């Protein structure tokens with residue numbers, strides 16, 4: 001379902017301007033047009049599980065503009081499965097027709113909206129209610145956690161690590177660091193597990209866009225545990241060392257005012273990269289994380305490195321609800 005391999009492209013004009021390591025973008029914003037972004041890589045494996053397990057519906061959850069929910073809705077539509085989305089927040093009239101939410105409506109999935117308080121307090125109940133409603137209609141449903149980050153989804157970025165390994169050979173580079181935006185942890189978890197097998201000299205860094213480092217250490221450990229328990233033999237082949245949890249590197253300090261809240265500096269950087277390199281980031285994930293990467297380079301964190309990788313995880317549709325804020329800088 002994902003259009004892979006995606007390109008790996010150097011940001012040469014940015015490098016000429018700033019010096020420091022040459023940043024290579026792994027263009028996972030190009031995994032598809034509607035399924036674009038990192039989520040489809042996880043969903044390929046999750047959908048396979050749904051198919052093989054006899055499930056005919058998918059249920060998942062996320063914020064109002066969740067890229068994961070939109071990708072899940074279209075994976076379901078492409079496979080002829082039912083889909084229900086549990087969304088956090090209540091749509092203002094305007095956002096009814098914006099970005100990911102607009103696409104969700106086109107996909108034909110059912111949607112329930114819940115206040116943040118209700119969502120945070122009762123998410124398992126909301127899943128159970130949707131599951132029993134679908135069951136009553138004759139559709140056994142697979143429940144997919146936030147971001148598709150679980151023991152199945154992790155395979156998406158293990159496979160992507162193998163792909164990156166061959167990208168590095170093709171471009172004759174040996175990067176020592178890779179940076180990615182971390183929101184529910186599954187992408188980083190997959191990259192840690194995959195890279196420790198395919199490119200062991202490389203360290204994976206996640207710039208968290210919500211919560212904090214302690215939260216993600218715990219969350220990623222939990223994903224590893226689930227993966228180990230479900231796929232013991234495969235996991236052992238990939239990870240003989242069993243020290244994956246020691247390789248969890250979170251770069252903290254770039255959440256700003258909160259998840260989904262974007263600063264003027266991040267928007268300015270996004271505008272700059274659009275003009276300098278023709279690359280568009282999103283305000284919620286990639287823009288924040290890339291801004292964090294540049295700030296860390298300025299502080300000297302990656303100073304002796306020649307080539308460095310940033311995974312562009314997509315999120316374009318999440319840009320559109322920020323039109324008003326962008327208008328103040330463009």
Ligand SMILES: *Cc1c(COP(=O)(O)O)cnc(C)c1O
Nearest residue numbers: 067147183184185187285313315
């Ligand atoms: C979900 C998402 C991320 C974060 O990936 P996780 O696996 O949830 O940590 C990064 N970028 C974009 C655009 C996303 O939609």
